[in-house]
Amino acid sequence: MSLTDLLDEAGLTGRGGAMFPTSVKLRAAFDNRAELIVNACDGEVGTHKDALVVAEHLRELEHGAGLVARKVHWAAHRGSDTEDRLLEAGLRVLSVPARYVASEESALVSLLHGGLARPVMRHEPIARGGRDSQGHRLRPTLVLNAETVWRISQIAQYGPGRFRGFGTPDEPGPRLVTIGGSVERPGVYDTAAGVPMRELLTAAGAFEVGAVGIGGLSGGWLSAGDAWSVAWSNAALAPHGLRTGTGAIHVLERSACPLQYVTRLARFAAGESAGQCGPCMFGVPAVATQVAQLADGALAYDEFALLQQRLRLLPGRGACRYPDGIAGFISSALRTFRADVEAHLAGACVAMKERAGAAR
């Protein structure tokens, strides 16, 4: 059986967040003799699994990469431990600026071919090649997340049946998640789709759970009640407008003001736009400023309507899906923390009040 057939049977999807069937990407790559970039950047906020895969499973990773392409490049953030490890192993390293969008698929391809580490406007799959914004030709290049490549190696070694022994029929295979925030034991956990969130939270020793962020900056939020009752899978998270994504799970403590936390991330996001596409370059900072005003209790009701309109206009209007992710993240926060939003619009912070109450 060919590798792509094996992966089809296993039902492997990309572990970098997009969940696209790996076999489909691979077929296009084989047809075009694409080079491979193994993305070990852990680009998503709160995700550290690629680092773990490189640190503990490098041999299997190399095996998987070798099955996919003759020429392999290993992408890691500049100055990271992961980069050091890859260099020590004598691998061909693509040193990526430590910026959020720099590790986006087309940004890596652009960087590899001598361009900037910025996303490229794509009109067809990048595995067939393309052109960057300066019109330079990009050789056909396949980008796979490090965990995905590790899974390819496992499937080739142990077969699709063993792989399908984990997870659900629709979302098969083992998965890595990174749990952080208000937990006693932060770190990367080995799990699979369908696991109760309760189990993950308990394993990591979550305490004072006020809400749970799923999928980092391109994900969104679960209320504490939902977080304890829902399963961790795309099917179970979909009604909440969420996806498992890169497997980032962030526990927000009950005493923290969620809007302050969202503001920190929104401000970070505003600085991370690659500054290429107008709607993103201007839209994300405008939204971040308004979120900060909201958290300060300084946003009027009519300004809140403008914030929501801006959020509606962000998705689908950039070369990459960064603005889509940010808009989804903030919109999800406004829904999940509705009570806090109402209180802040009325000029008061619920969390602050509760804390003041508890201190009394």
Place this chain on the structure above:
Amino acid sequence: MRRARREAEVAEVIVDRVACTAHGVCAVMSDGAVELDEFGYPIQSRLTLPPEEARVLVEACPARALLFRRPT
């Protein structure tokens, strides 16, 4: 009666978001088909237009940010 060979009846035009510099010419030229956001960038990401109108728009964009896309 149908002609045996004819031009495609609609053309699709997409906005290259990296190239677009908010000149806004497209909004003026398109008779309302393109609306601009508060920062001056087109709200629509793709337009389906009669081929002749599409050609005029594509040529009018000073940033060459409007691209033809064959309808699929």
